[in-house]
Amino acid sequence: MTGPLLARRALLGTALAAPFIRPSFAQGGDPYVIGTLFPMSGPNAEYGKLFTDGVQLAIEHMRADNMLRRPVRLQSEDSQALPQQAVIGMTKLINVDRASWVLVGFTAVSKAVAPIADRAKVVTINGGAVGPDLERLSPYFWNVIPLAHLETRAIFPFLIRRNLKRVALIYVDDPFGDAILQLMQREFPAAGGTVAGVFSIPRAQQNFGAVAARVRQARPDAVYIASFGAQQPQIIKGLRDNGVTQPLVSYSGINIGSVLSLPEAEGLIFTSQKFDFSGGDEVTRRFAADFKARHGTDPAIYNTNYYNGTRLFALLARELERENRPVNGDTLRETLLRLREFDLVGGKASFDEHGSMTAAIQINEIRGGRMTPIAG
């Protein structure tokens, strides 16, 4: 008799406890794997940290809000910002870790992994690379950052208004730099400007004395820098050390600590997407407050983009769970195209049919080691 009695009591106890253990059941089952393919070592490791901080906070919020029934696991792979490393990492994330959602950065990396994501139908989110040709890489490759053509186009009228009509371009010799070169040569003259000179540099270039001499000879009104990572402070230092006094101009990729803290970067003008962390909606305020509490600093744009990229997964997967549908590349894409608008940091975000987020652009200046919006 003892056996059946114990079983009945256990059943009764379980039934009574059921309402209080919902979160445990809600987070049961195999976890959703969110993969990251960021440079965690090498000259671009500074970006990897920025990106990951955003992803981690989004997952923390996702868990705190019990947004999904299944738990979420973060799986990180080091791309070193190199295409070949990224392909290895992406293959592992898809085939071994069974990632449902992968976050990437860097144009060359994005272009290298997009075909793998396409074949496996795994949604891949870019929040850091801005090469214009990332827009239609694959139906499963989406962007939560305005691409460079939007950023660079936005600064053309500003440069003309400031009478900075002759611009020299220093661009890194890779798909991102080539894209900026083409855009600059195609569209800046149409906006009323002149490309005074173009100077390509390899990714590992460190000595910019000779480049500065050629830039000076081109006699530009301003110098546009299209590079990324730790090379950027070296370029700025190299130009300023070697007598280039003209205003320096760049895009959102220059908004990293090593540039902001560089005395030679004072006055540098750059574009970025528009955010107002102080006002705005609940999602934005919570993100800004929790980020500051966790890291002691205001969030940077890349923190925000990768927070948004991760939160977007939670919003789409939650919708699919509500409909009792499987969470996979096809259903996520179908849901994105159906809903189109999401509550992300920065307000309501809209996505176009290619999976690219639209955003307003602002122009900033580095003043006193801080990013200060000046227009837009």
Add this chain to the structure above:
Amino acid sequence: MLLLQLLLQGLQTGALYALTAAGFALIFGATRIFHFAHGSAFTLAGYTFLLASGAGLPWWAGAAGGIAVATLFGIGMERLVYRPIQRHEGSFFTVFVAAFGVAVVVQNLVGMLAGRGFASVDTPLSRASEVLPEVFLAPVFWIALGVAAMLFAALSAFLGRHPAGVALRALAQNPDLIRTYGLSSSRLSVLAFALGSALAAPAAILAAMTSGLNEAIGHHAMLISIAATIVGGVGSLRGAALAGLMLGVAESMALAVVDTQWAEGVSFLVLFAFILFRPSGFFGVVQTR
């Protein structure tokens, strides 16, 4: 004026190449050890200076630290890596693989301890001012040329007049004869490594002030050193130094006609040209051991 500016830039870069290459040539010429880890002495010296500057130490302390670390590294390589290998086998490939392995370990250790990516010392010495219309020069230009000239003069005097220097030259020519005269070839070998590695330190310190460092910079220093040793003529210190200077100037002057990514290729075009048309280099001599 662009050509003059590029020439001056090239002289500054070439002076640093010359110092690094002369160090490698001194070691290789005296010991015939292909010291591939010579670039690591460059890296370690540069990062020591960088860390000392970051810690707020005066420049001379950082420079002395850099030279000391490079010298100790050279001696350590001779004593702990090359000598045990040569005692047992000593084939070229074993030595090369050991040196290559040390270079990779140093690169990774520096990356782990000092961070990966570019790093430089912020100093007013690297800020150029206009000395002629359209020609800018930084104080570091004169420092690089002055340090290189001074060190070569000192090294030439040492090798030409000091008994240890003469013995080093003799070691390169005929190690057996050294022993016949009662001199220790192993001590001379240590001296060659110490001097050669120390020569890389000023170049690394100046690079930290100008173009900056990264954990893999030793490979670049090594490539230039090998190229300069071949172009200058294997065994010739003067040739390696001159070739290092010439490679720096060629790399810089090439920018008048090609983009930056091709500049390093120009150095190796010069190298190929020498291998094809003048394999013995500038001052090459037939070496026998």
